[in-house]
Amino acid sequence: xxxxxxxxxxxxxxxxxxxxxxxxxxxxxxxxxxxxxxxxxxxxxxxxxxxxxxxxxxxxxxxxxxxxxxxxxxxxxxxxxxxxxxxxxxxxxxxxxxxxxxxxxxxxxxxxxxxxxxxxxxxxxxxxxxxxxxxxxxxxxxxxxxxxxxxxxxxxxxxxxxxxxxxxxxxxxxxxxxxxxxxxxxxxxxxxxxxxxxxxxxxxxxxxxxxxxxxxxxxxxxxxxxxxxxxxxxxxxxxxxxxxxxxxxxxxxxxxxxxxxxxxxxxxxxxxxxxxxxxxxxxxxxxxxxxxxxxxxx
Amino acid sequence: xxxxxxxxxxxxxxxxxxxxxxxxxxxxxxxxxxxxxxxxxxxxxxxxxxxxxxxxxxxxxxxxxxxxxxxxxxxxxxxxxxxxxxxxxxxxxxxxxxxxxxxxxxxxxxxxxxxxxxxxxxxxxxxxxxxxxxxxxxxxxxxxxxxxxxxxxxxxxxxxxxxxxxxxxxxxxxxxxxxxxxxxxxxxxxxxxxxxxxxxxxxxxxxxxxxxxxxxxxxxxxxxxxxxxxxxxxxxxxxxxxxxxxxxxxxxxxxxxxxxxxxxxxxxxxxxxxxxxxxxxxxxxxxxxxxxxxxxxxxxxxxxxxxxxxxxxxxxxxxxxxxxxxxxxxxxxxxxxxxxxxxxxxxxxxxxxxxxxxxxxxxxxxxxxxxxxxxxxxxxxxxxxxxxxxxxxxxxxxxxxxxxxxxxxxxxxxxxxxxxxx
Numbered sequence: 035x036x037x038x039x040x041x042x043x044x045x046x047x048x049x050x051x052x053x054x055x056x057x058x059x060x061x062x063x064x065x066x067x068x069x070x071x072x073x074x075x076x077x078x079x080x081x082x083x084x085x086x087x088x089x090x091x092x093x094x095x096x097x098x099x100x101x102x103x104x105x106x107x108x109x110x111x112x113x114x115x116x117x118x119x120x121x122x123x124x125x126x127x128x129x130x131x132x133x134x135x136x137x138x139x140x141x142x143x144x145x146x147x148x149x150x151x152x153x154x155x156x157x158x159x160x161x162x163x164x165x166x167x168x169x170x171x172x173x174x175x176x177x178x179x180x181x182x183x184x185x186x187x188x189x190x191x192x193x194x195x196x197x198x199x200x201x202x203x204x205x206x207x208x209x210x211x212x213x214x215x216x217x218x219x220x221x222x223x224x225x226x227x228x229x230x231x232x233x234x235x236x237x238x239x240x241x242x243x244x245x246x247x248x249x250x251x252x253x254x255x256x257x258x259x260x261x262x263x264x265x266x267x268x269x270x271x272x273x274x275x276x277x278x279x280x281x282x283x284x285x286x287x288x289x290x291x292x293x294x295x296x297x298x299x300x301x302x303x304x305x306x307x308x309x310x311x312x313x314x315x316x317x318x319x320x321x322x323x324x325x326x327x328x329x330x331x332x
Numbered sequence: 333x334x335x336x337x338x339x340x341x342x343x344x345x346x347x348x349x350x351x352x353x354x355x356x357x358x359x360x361x362x363x364x365x366x367x368x369x370x371x372x373x374x375x376x377x378x379x380x381x382x383x384x385x386x387x388x389x390x391x392x393x394x395x396x397x398x399x400x401x402x403x404x405x406x407x408x409x410x411x412x413x414x415x416x417x418x419x420x421x422x423x424x425x426x427x428x429x430x431x432x433x434x435x436x437x438x439x440x441x442x443x444x445x446x447x448x449x450x451x452x453x454x455x456x457x458x459x460x461x462x463x464x465x466x467x468x469x470x471x472x473x474x475x476x477x478x479x480x481x482x483x484x485x486x487x488x489x490x491x492x493x494x495x496x497x498x499x500x501x502x503x504x505x506x507x508x509x510x511x512x513x514x515x516x517x518x519x520x521x522x523x524x525x526x527x528x529x530x531x532x533x534x535x536x537x538x539x540x541x542x543x544x545x546x547x548x549x550x551x552x553x554x555x556x557x558x559x560x561x562x563x564x565x566x567x568x569x570x571x572x573x574x575x576x577x578x579x580x581x582x583x584x585x586x587x588x589x590x591x592x593x594x595x596x597x598x599x600x601x602x603x604x605x606x607x608x609x610x611x612x613x614x615x616x617x618x619x620x621x622x623x624x625x626x627x628x629x630x631x632x633x634x635x636x637x638x639x640x641x642x643x644x645x646x647x648x649x650x651x652x653x654x655x656x657x658x659x660x661x662x663x664x665x666x667x668x669x670x671x672x673x674x675x676x677x678x679x680x681x682x683x684x685x686x687x688x689x690x691x692x693x694x695x696x697x698x699x700x701x702x703x704x705x706x707x708x709x710x711x712x713x714x715x716x717x718x719x720x721x722x723x724x725x726x727x728x729x730x731x732x733x734x735x736x737x738x739x740x741x742x743x744x745x746x747x748x749x750x751x752x753x754x
Contacts, residue, residue: 084560086736103563111560117553122346133338134561178557 035098037062037186037217043092045078052078054241065212067228068221070238071329076221077114080188084111097185107136110184112192116175120164127163128178135182149177153203168195176204187211188219193227225321239329258316261289261297267309274303335562336570343574348581357582361589383467384442386417386432391449395420398478405470412470416441436460451479524700527623528669531693535630535662539638542575546642547651555735564732572635579631623696629716630692633723634658640727643734650741661689669697676701686712688719726751
């Protein structure tokens with residue numbers, strides 16, 4: 035059973051097609067990275083999954099049932115547009131939102147206390163939201179997204195504005211939920227986090243999914259086409275015909291090779307040019323590179 | 333249903349806990365009671381002190397009649413005047429007046445009356461407190477009676493008690509209603525205008541509260557979290573019903589205050605005290621029930637429009653510019669209610685009170701003036717309920733589109749276009 039499946043989903047605003055015939059299947063227990071440049075249609079897609087917007091065409095199924103007002107109770111949602119009632123007290127607010135997701139008030143209260151303790155917010159539970167720092171508000175909002183133990187969690191930029199300690203706590207919670215069988219959909223622009231956490235990705239551009247599947251398989255399909263070279267001496271050898279693009283770093287360069295080029299030839303040319311090579315490593319492309327390639331090509 | 337209840341509960345508790353509600357609910361009646369008690373005190377205090385007056389009669393013969401008439405006058409069971417001195421045909425009028433002025437300035441006299449020898453000249457009342465108009469009526473009629481008696485005497489007609497002779501009958505206006513007749517003392521108009529103002533203010537206030545509540549969820553970006561758990565219709569309904577609950581609470585507190593004040597007035601009247609003023613204000617229960625029914629019809633009509641305005645805007649400033657859409661019919665009602673006040677059963681009044689946007693104010697106004705035929709009330713409520721259904725349907729659509737729209741304030745044509753979205 036898929037945790038989420040989109041079939042041929044299309045949404046048009048006036049004359050703009052925000053989401054165009056998107057197909058996507060997310061298996062249960064996976065962590066999916068939902069990627070795409072700004073305005074690609076990610077938020078519209080998420081809102082359709084949340085039944086906030088209704089697709090013009092196609093069908094969306096959550097846990098093998100068509101989306102409905104009931105299906106939303108099985109989803110935890112951390113929207114990009116964040117905000118909470120500023121004048122409500124922290125714990126009362128968490129209980130209110132948890133009760134809206136179907137928990138009894140006693141159960142909601144018990145879990146709220148546990149979560150507040152875990153995020154170091156116990157001392158703040160009787161304070162008003164407006165008195166909290168932005169990072170604290172974000173933690174409270176994260177709690178409201180996961181407190182009802184939803185089988186599907188959708189997190190839109192969950193780490194923005196968090197310090198490394200809190201970001202690590204949220205990452206731990208996400209992986210914990212995955213281990214307990216929940217499915218996590220992570221929408222973010224931070225590729226290194228996706229690379230660390232996600233099993234699979236879906237890349238949307240101009241309302242269409244241009245790439246989706248298992249992250250390792252995708253990277254593998256690109257092959258080891260990137261040479262990471264660290265050296266001292268003239269960089270004249272980088273004009274070698276096998277190199278398609280160069281990305282310079284402080285300590286060295288990342289040379290993307292043309293399709294079919296032989297990396298050994300590049301290594302030989304470098305040695306012959308007389309530079310002192312301290313490192314020459316063949317790598318799969320980073321997700322960052324794949325993202326840029328896929329979104330600028332079209 | 334459970335979710336709707338949670339929304340209503342949160343909305344209600346949040347509103348009732350605000351400072352604005354506590355101030356509005358408790359301070360307003362307290363100020364009302366305080367003000368009323370203050371007036372009662374003033375009236376009671378004033379009546380306990382009679383005006384000390386002297387009379388200078390340059391022609392002679394009139395002063396004793398005026399004096400006896402003034403001494404006869406009472407206010408709240410106590411004499412209104414005490415006559416200190418009668419000076420007829422003084423040899424040195426200026427010296428006498430100078431002496432009286434000194435007494436007034438010393439505080440031993442409150443005023444003196446100068447009656448000229450030639451009665452074609454005016455009578456003068458010299459007093460420190462020249463703004464007290466309540467004294468003018470009694471003084472002038474007392475002087476009149478004195479003069480009339482003097483003239484009658486001069487023509488050989490001797491009359492013992494001129495007061496009874498010159499006193500004409502009072503004109504009393506009696507209001508005819510189905511329940512019977514009651515003496516009109518201006519309270520009908522007073523209650524009618526108070527009712528119009530009260531309904532207008534309440535509809536406007538609770539409409540704006542609803543609008544700001546929707547706007548708060550948008551500006552604080554709480555909206556998206558909420559509609560990931562409930563439908564926009566549930567949210568809209570919960571909000572409107574929650575604020576309605578606040579209104580009910582406020583009215584109950586105010587109603588209790590009025591009942592307490594009323595019973596205080598009745599008790600004071602029984603004791604013959606000055607509080608009897610309050611017992612004259614009698615609002616029929618049927619009118620109160622009618623006003624409450626029309627308030628809630630009007631509230632649901634206007635609050636759903638205000639909620640749509642709140643949903644369409646992204647900031648307080650935008651909302652202030654767009655709220656005229658919801659406010660205009662209400663403000664217009666205030667411009668035309670005098671038509672109904674002048675003649676509540678004219679054809680124009682009947683038609684205006686059947687218009688759904690005016691009905692919530694104008695129909696209770698008509699009821700307070702003259703009970704309209706039952707079919708007209710039934711028709712107006714039917715029209716109102718139908719209009720409420722239509723307006724809520726449209727508002728819910730605008731609300732559904734608007735709550736996730738940020739940025740530019742929509743224009744009226746854009747709002748109309750939102751109505752056609754699925």
